[in-house]
Amino acid sequence: MSTTILVVDDNEGIRYTLKEICQFAEWNVIEAVSGKDAIALFEKMEPDLILMDYHLPNGDGITTTKEIRKFNVHVPIIVLTVDERQEVADTFMKAGATDFALKPIKAPDLISRIRLNLKVSKLTEDHISAFVDKGIKQDTLMSIKSYLLNQEKAITIDEIKNALPIAYQTVHRYLNYLEGRGEVEVVSQYGKKGRPKNRYRLI
Structure with a gap:
């Protein structure tokens, strides 16, 4: 087409x-x-x-x-x-x-x-029914995926939140959804203290 x-x-x-x-x-x-x-x-x-x-x-x-x-x-x-x-x-x-x-x-x-x-x-249109079932909005998902596609390295939820008009909890939920679909990889970054910081990138 x-x-x-x-x-x-x-x-x-x-x-x-x-x-x-x-x-x-x-x-x-x-x-x-x-x-x-x-x-x-x-x-x-x-x-x-x-x-x-x-x-x-x-x-x-x-x-x-x-x-x-x-x-x-x-x-x-x-x-x-x-x-x-x-x-x-x-x-x-x-x-x-x-x-x-x-x-x-x-x-x-x-x-x-x-x-x-x-x-x-195209990916968004192909999965409209799944988005409706899971309460995932097409425009929000596409915004997050478009931003991830343009990044050269894995990024944090805070970086996505600061770049897009989307709340932290919403970004986290959509990233979990994408991870479950095998479209996003989670990269854990370990510091000297505390819990590891997760970074995300499209597969």
């Missing part, structure tokens, strides 16, 4: 570059120049992933992300922006974005990010 990417950016040159990169990876591309257009196109075309700019006419990237999340909680949304401020990244993640990258984007990095996000999305 073909994959469709929605590129949302008001800069024609950037849209062209992103389209070339996506088509090189053999993905279909549809384009929107504003937040309003993006929402309308999303409802009509139901793309598999969104590349979202921050500064947009008729609704910025954050507002557009929130609107899309109202009727679709699992589609991956990768934010692309020149703004390096941590608070911008945090605000986007709270709005429902699944990944965040700074411009200018290098083709290999973007293709890798898209593939990872599509993989997590």
Whole structure:
């Protein structure tokens, strides 16, 4: 089945570059120049992933992300922006974005990010019934898995909690769920005193 990417950016040159990169990876591309257009196109075309700019006419990237999340909680949304401020990244993640990258984007990095996000999305959709049975929410699980996928080494629950708008107890429950499914490995780090500290990574 073909994959469709929605590129949302008001800069024609950037849209062209992103389209070339996506088509090189053999993905279909549809384009929107504003937040309003993006929402309308999303409802009509139901793309598999969104590349979202921050500064947009008729609704910025954050507002557009929130609107899309109202009727679709699992589609991956990768934010692309020149703004390096941590608070911008945090605000986007709270709005429902699944990944965040700074411009200018290098083709290999973007293709890798898209593939990872599509993989997590596919895993999420494949196990919707299991999520419902166990009280696991699709969007929360995908956020945690997307974050783990982008880490080079095993990380702690505190590190995940600080990076995502998710409570410690919730992160712990979802990691236990993923461990039970054989998707996460627990790495125990022993210090000089006290109990070992657990770190987690995707298998």
